[in-house]
Amino acid sequence: MSTPSALDPGSDHMVQPATGTAAILITGYGGPCNIDEVESFITELTGRTHPPVVVESIRRKYLAVGGCSPLHAVAGQFADALSAAINERNESHTPVELGFRYSQPRIAEVMRRFYAIGVRDVITVSLSPFESKITTVAYRSTIAEALEELPGMRVIETPLLGSMPAYIHAHASNLDFAISELPSDLSGSTFVVFSAHSLPVADLLGAEDPYICGIRSASDQAAALLQLPGGKLSDSLLGVELYGSGEGRLHWAVAYQSTGNKPGAWLGPSLEDVVGRAAKHGYQAVAVCPIGFLTEHMESMYDLDVEIADLAILSGIEFVRSSAPSSVPTLVNALADELSAMITR
Structure with missing residues (x-):
């Protein structure tokens, strides 16, 4: 098996080098990054093609909220806040990255980049706060498939945020x-x-x-x-x-x-x-x-x-x-405390 590089082909994102052997992978559903990705996103998500009228109605929804899924920006802010909080608590740098099931960056791609920089323990945090077949179970399946090509890597799942x-x-x-x-x-x-x-x-x-x-x-x-x-x-x-x-x-x-x-x-x-x-x-x-x-x-x-x-x-x-709570400092800090304890075990 060839060793994956830290910078995957087709990706412009470099995972920051770790000074320990652990990293945090925040998993989620994903969403279209621009209006042109809407049709391919919903096709992969549902496993079937849709009539043009259905695609157009979904495109109009995304246009109404900026032309793309808001999830990427909001989840990115959550990941940045969590990264800062974790690395305030630990001497070593612990990478914190997003990985999505149905859009870029893909869960498997991020795991390969982690592997390339020496990470062998991946701690996962699900953006989906509650257990379900189409979210958390699907994320685990994707992770299990990726692990087949990454010998020696193990994944530890945090309790669901809910x-x-x-x-x-x-x-x-x-x-x-x-x-x-x-x-x-x-x-x-x-x-x-x-x-x-x-x-x-x-x-x-x-x-x-x-x-x-x-x-x-x-x-x-x-x-x-x-x-x-x-x-x-x-x-x-x-x-x-x-x-x-x-x-x-x-x-x-x-x-x-x-x-x-x-x-x-x-x-x-x-x-x-x-x-x-x-x-x-x-x-x-x-x-x-x-x-x-x-x-x-x-x-x-x-x-x-x-x-x-x-x-x-x-x-x-x-x-x-009410607003969703991803930016609430007490939640970010509580999760950072739990993750920091898992990193140092």
């Missing part, structure tokens, strides 16, 4: 701030929605799927930090079965957004349905917390800030949503 107290605290703090931006006379008539990306039902393991359980647990914990009651499954809240609470100073529920084009049933209830029902049941505002997301991306900046905001306004209610 289980970290700092992640929950960051989301709760951002949500509390978003609610405070509403007019004071709406404080008692605001419906809170914890949103996460919908998934195909065929990719889930039933009601006890780790993704569903993880989202509900994180929502419960965030609600508790805002002194709201814990959730339960009920059809008495908005006339449809929801996980949430109709008690306390603010009522809340979990909903799922950004349903894809894959045929078949998708995980619900949909965020659109919940927002519409909240308006019909007399709530005057809706506050959305993207509990399923670490970073801002197209699903937050378009699906929430454009589509759901428009729906709320047309339904006659106010809309606010």
Whole structure:
């Protein structure tokens, strides 16, 4: 096997030399870097071609948020902040790099560059905070394939961010701030929605799927930090079965957004349905917390800030949503502490 170089063909990114043998690989879905990559990205993502009308509708969404996926810039800022925090804690330089499943830089490419500079321990951090077949499981599969060509390299996975107290605290703090931006006379008539990306039902393991359980647990914990009651499954809240609470100073529920084009049933209830029902049941505002997301991306900046905001306004209610927490210093520092401990073990 030929030794991979630190600078892969077709890449203009050089991994900084490590002074130890460990590196951090931040894994994610990826996204198109420009408008011309949209069609190839969604084709690879879904494993099939799409009619021109579907491609054009997706292109228009990306054009509305700058002509590319916001993920690259936002995740890059997260990686830079994490790198600075880790290297403040350790004497040796530890490379921190992004690797994506469906776009550049590819997970396998980054692992080969790490290998070329002497890295043998790769610690992974997933940008997807909760376990699912199409995110974290897919990342592991890609990593396992890459390892077959990198003898002596091992990969250590950090706990998913959705289980970290700092992640929950960051989301709760951002949500509390978003609610405070509403007019004071709406404080008692605001419906809170914890949103996460919908998934195909065929990719889930039933009601006890780790993704569903993880989202509900994180929502419960965030609600508790805002002194709201814990959730339960009920059809008495908005006339449809929801996980949430109709008690306390603010009522809340979990909903799922950004349903894809894959045929078949998708995980619900949909965020659109919940927002519409909240308006019909007399709530005057809706506050959305993207509990399923670490970073801002197209699903937050378009699906929430454009589509759901428009729906709320047309339904006659106010809309606010909290920011994703990737830039919250307490979260970055908590993760840096955990990674630093793993590096020195």
